[in-house]
Amino acid sequence: MNLEFDADTEEMRAMVVAFAQRELAGRGDTARAPFDTAGFRRRWRRAGEQGLVGGAVPADYGGSGLDAVASSAVMEALGYGGEDTGFAFSVAAHLFAALMPVVEFGTEEQKREWLPGLCSGELIAAHGITEPEAGSDALSLRTRAERKGDEYVLHGSKCFTTNAPVADVFVVQAATEPSGGFFGLTAFVVEAGTPGLSVGAPYDKVGLRGSPTADVHFDGCVVPAGRVLGTEGAGATVFSASMKWERVCLFAIYLGAMRRVLESTIAYAKEREQFGSPIGGFQAVGHRIVDMTLRLESARLLLYKAARGLARGDQDEIAPALAKLAVSEAAVQLGLDAVQVRGGLGMVGGEAETFLRDALPARVFSGTSEIQKNNVARALGLGSNRRPNRRR
Numbered sequence: 001m002n003l004e005f006d007a008d009t010e011e012m013r014a015m016v017v018a019f020a021q022r023e024l025a026g027r028g029d030t031a032r033a034p035f036d037t038a039g040f041r042r043r044w045r046r047a048g049e050q051g052l053v054g055g056a057v058p059a060d061y062g063g064s065g066l067d068a069v070a071s072s073a074v075m076e077a078l079g080y081g082g083e084d085t086g087f088a089f090s091v092a093a094h095l096f097a098a099l100m101p102v103v104e105f106g107t108e109e110q111k112r113e114w115l116p117g118l119c120s121g122e123l124i125a126a127h128g129i130t131e132p133e134a135g136s137d138a139l140s141l142r143t144r145a146e147r148k149g150d151e152y153v154l155h156g157s158k159c160f161t162t163n164a165p166v167a168d169v170f171v172v173q174a175a176t177e178p179s180g181g182f183f184g185l186t187a188f189v190v191e192a193g194t195p196g197l198s199v200g201a202p203y204d205k206v207g208l209r210g211s212p213t214a215d216v217h218f219d220g221c222v223v224p225a226g227r228v229l230g231t232e233g234a235g236a237t238v239f240s241a242s243m244k245w246e247r248v249c250l251f252a253i254y255l256g257a258m259r260r261v262l263e264s265t266i267a268y269a270k271e272r273e274q275f276g277s278p279i280g281g282f283q284a285v286g287h288r289i290v291d292m293t294l295r296l297e298s299a300r301l302l303l304y305k306a307a308r309g310l311a312r313g314d315q316d317e318i319a320p321a322l323a324k325l326a327v328s329e330a331a332v333q334l335g336l337d338a339v340q341v342r343g344g345l346g347m348v349g350g351e352a353e354t355f356l357r358d359a360l361p362a363r364v365f366s367g368t369s370e371i372q373k374n375n376v377a378r379a380l381g382l383g384s385n386r387r388p389n390r391r392r
């Protein structure tokens with residue numbers, strides 16, 4: 001598999017790395033300080049000007065028309081260039097979980113209405129399916145959407161909604177037919193400020209602290225029927241398609257961040273001396289760094305294999321699940337190793353410690369590691385007889 005990018009993609013990657021180093025400096029790790037909404041929006045607009053927040057959206061609607069391979073390459077560069085993995089995560093969640101559903105399932109009118117502002121950096125989007133009682137078992141969600149004439153009335157709550165505190169637009173899943181399983185869900189586009197929609201306080205998360213997360217509540221929120229994405233009952237199809245983008249392209253951020261942390265770990269192991277020589281010369285330390293390299297390189301192969309498949313339009317379920325699983329597990333282990341190589345310094349903050357905390361959520365969002373294994377097992381013809389479409 002040739003992993004070389006064409007000249008245009010290489011140029012774009014260099015531009016994104018330079019942009020992230022210049023504009024996205026800092027770890028977004030504001031400890032317990034209130035979330036800096038104005039600063040976040042300022043950086044978002046700059047990222048929009050660089051074409052980052054709408055990269056995979058067709059040029060007709062304000063994006064750059066990148067396929068899954070080029071989108072992954074850009075996300076990898078973003079993760080490498082800037083230490084604020086949370087900000088990069090917010091950009092990717094907006095693009096792959098909220099904008100791509102509009103691209104793939106929206107009407108011409110919906111695309112024209114929403115996508116230009118969402119690509120330019122003016123507007124921010126969030127995607128909400130997870131609820132307090134419906135995480136991995138996402139299809140069991142309780143948010144109801146009752147049809148009344150030309151409108152739907154939404155009642156219920158979402159949790160863990162990335163970008164909710166700053167979002168202008170929400171792509172929301174609700175049950176139009178309770179107990180209807182795969183065909184019981186419908187996706188809606190709901191504007192912030194719609195009466196009956198409210199957002200909770202930002203979470204205080206272990207990692208990805210540069211990405212704001214909150215609950216979203218719907219209390220008699222009236223949404224015109226023209227805001228349904230796809231058709232009534234197509235919500236799970238919309239969701240599954242967006243998860244393929246997310247499980248591949250979003251996770252490329254972690255490849256870039258792993259590369260950055262690996263490089264600084266190698267530099268540290270060459271510079272730090274104990275017993276009269278650099279610690280990197282001790283076999284135990286050197287082998288640990290080789291294992292970090294091995295994990296990164298093998299996860300990267302799986303991710304770009306999945307990206308190629310996505311770009312070709314493959315319906316394969318295994319490749320995106322394996323990519324997500326490999327990258328997130330590699331990231332956590334690489335974070336642990338990077339902290340260990342730094343000894344005591346690894347415990348008192350810094351790049352390695354921040355990365356480890358940013359890596360932990362990766363094993364959970366977009367479907368946990370266990371759920372990815374379930375997905376692969378099912379695709380291999382193994383596993384239980386539970387409803388085949390309950391997948392998250």
Ligand SMILES: Cc1cc2nc3c(=O)[nH]c(=O)nc-3n(C[C@H](O)[C@H](O)[C@H](O)COP(=O)(O)OP(=O)(O)OC[C@H]3O[C@@H](n4cnc5c(N)ncnc54)[C@H](O)[C@@H]3O)c2cc1C
Nearest residue numbers: 127128129130135136160161162361364365366367368370
């Ligand atoms: C940083 C972050 C950002 C997020 N952003 C969003 C977002 O923007 N929008 C959104 O909708 N959601 C978002 N989520 C929610 C995320 O998708 C869920 O947390 C995830 O799907 C797991 O659901 P849960 O937390 O309820 O865990 P649970 O489903 O309760 O799982 C708990 C544990 O049980 C295991 N488990 C559950 N079922 C099975 C099974 N069948 N087989 C084996 N093991 C199982 C899980 O793997 C896990 O280890 C985000 C989460 C995080 C951490």
